[in-house]
Amino acid sequence: MSESSPKNRLIDAGSPSPGVGPDLEIDHGRVAAMKKTLMDAGVQYCYASFVDVHGVPKAKCTPIEKFEKMCAGSELFTVGALEGMGLTGPQEDECAAVPDLDTCTIFPWDKTQAWFTGELYYHGKPYPNDSRSILKRMVAKAEARGYRVNLGIEPEFYLLRRDEDGNLTPLGSDFKGVCPAYDLNQTTEVLDTLNQLAQYMDELGWNLYSFDQEGGRGQYEFDFGYTDVLSSSDQLIFLRLMLKRLAHDNDAVATFMPKPFADDFRSGAHFNISLEEIETGKNIFAPGPDGPGELGERYGLSFADKALHFTAGLLKHAPALTALTCPTYNSYQGLIAQGDMADMSWAPVLMSYGQNNRSAMLRLPANRYCVENRVPDMSCNPYLAAAFHIAAGLEGIDQAMDPGAPHNENAYTLGNTLREKRQHLLPRTLLHALEAFDDDPLVEEIFGDFKEIYLKQKLGEWESAFYTINEEHREQKLTHI
Structure with missing residues (x-):
């Protein structure tokens, strides 16, 4: 996570929006000014985009001439037809998608289209099962304590191509060694x-500071500046959309599947989270002038208490949190020490924290004052995952919880000593994570009715996935039993 980047904003629309009231009232002056700016820029179509339970963007394509109506909530959606959104059944009313005008972004690849992060309204009020609205509720709780929540996400993804037989292969040439991480030839081969993507990010003002060939064949990571938690979550949604379009334009395939190949690396999306005092702008995770504090001194850490x-x-709350950060069956095929890989996976496996221990769930990095959760993967819905990070972290602060001493050993080599050290592995499957999610009282407090919606969807x-029997299974077992 680098120094703070400009927010994902291309257009300054003037004073902050007063919000949409129960009758979906809007600031007509601001909307008119926004419409004129977009039309002058050549925009023909716009989107008020919300996400489903998976973090997949949904929207209607609205001509710019109908921009005012879209801002007033004219575009209605039968969300019960979508996965994990609630309001199931043909008898339920629709939700209106209302754009957040602060998020206006013209597509870098097509200047005729403009994107807005939208939020769902139901009967004139924010829809409680809308992912972004859930996160906004937690942001408000942090702000009530005087904190601004900052988040930087480290996205990893595969860019692949189909060969003549339809098999997925790396976009560039296949690397023949054990691990292609940081290989300059692999990067320069597909630099065009x-x-x-780098130019798109630059145009969006995301403060890109590096990208590289990651550990997987055809896997890449783009690192850019952090910002407030809402904007950072918006960025991940937009990045995945942008990558899909980039791959399409280059006859490639972009996948955010956490573990697309058993013998290669998982695609993480590490969350780097910190709290900033709204009044002073001070990062409260950084040590004060007198040093880190009692816990920091006790455990030899430079971080504030x-x-x-x-x-x-x-x-x-790590087990329940993992149900949100690793939300797919395939996610847990990546949270392993080695498996079918030629060497260690570098994936987190232990519910603990360390200073520079990448086998642990949490890391307190030496070069920045944030808490890095290494568990989230590229399939996560960032709004839901971030909301529970905030809730769990604030509870820790409110109750002055002690995390104990950092765990700086390689968890891959601990074996049966885990029990002796009272350390616990991360949930081994989606089912284990969902059982923890169901049992954690903080989940219901934060998500309300959405808890049952999420559980039903993910179970x-x-x-x-678990009860599927395919030809591969038959070939493996047919002659062995």
């Missing part, structure tokens, strides 16, 4: 494609 309290809160996914 990667450069397009509130960072360690926040860390303890995340650890307390269905678990059962569908």
Whole structure:
């Protein structure tokens, strides 16, 4: 996570929006000014985009001439037809998607289209099962304590191509060694494609500071500046959309599947989270002039005590949190020490924290004052995952929780000593994570009725994947039993 980047904003629309009231009233002056700016820029179509339970963007394509109506909530959606959104059944009313005008972004690849992060309204009020609205509720709780929540996400993804037989292969040439991480040849081979993404990010003001060939064949990571938690979550949604378009334009395939190949690396999306005092702009995870504090001194860490309290809160709720950060059956095929890989996976496996221990769930990095959760993967819905990070971390601060001493050993080599050290592995499957999610009282407090919606959706996914019997299974077992 680098120094703070400009928000994902291309257009300054003037004073802050007064919000949409129960009758969907809007600031007509601001909307008219926005419309004129967009039309002058050549925009023909716009989107008020919300996400489903998976974090997949949904929207209607609205001609710019109908911009005012869209802002007033004219575009209605039968969200019960979408996965994990609630309001199921043909008898239910629709939700209106209302754009957040602060998020106006013209597509870098097509200047005739403009994107707005939208939020769902139901009967004139924010829809409680809308992912972004859930996160906004937690942001408001942090702000009530005087905190601004900052988040930086480290996205990893695969860019692949189909060969003549339809098999997925790396976009560039296949690397023949053990691990292609940081390989300069692999990066420069596909630089034309990667450069397009870098230029898009630059145009969006995301403060890109590096990208590289990651550990997987055809896997890349783009690192850019952090910002407030809402904007950062918006960015991940937009990045995935942008990557899909980039791949399409280059006859490639972009996948955010956490573990697309058993013998290669998972695609993480590490969350780097910190709290900033709204009044002073001070990062409260950084040490004060007198040093880190009692816990920091005790454990030999430079971080302030509130960072360690926040860390303890995340650890307390780690199993339930993992149900959100790793939301697919395939996610847990990546949270392993090695598996079918030629060497260690570098994936987190232990519910603990360390200073520079990448086998642990949480890391307190030496070069920045934030808590890095290494568990989230590229399939996560960032709004839901971020909301529970905030809730768990604030509980840790409110109760002055102690995370205990950092765990700096390689968890891959601990074996049966885990029990002796009272350390626990991350949930081994989606089912284990969902059981923890169901049992954690903080979940219902934060998500309300959405808890049952999420559980039903994800348990269905678990059962569908777990009980599948395919030809590969038959070939493996037919002659062995």
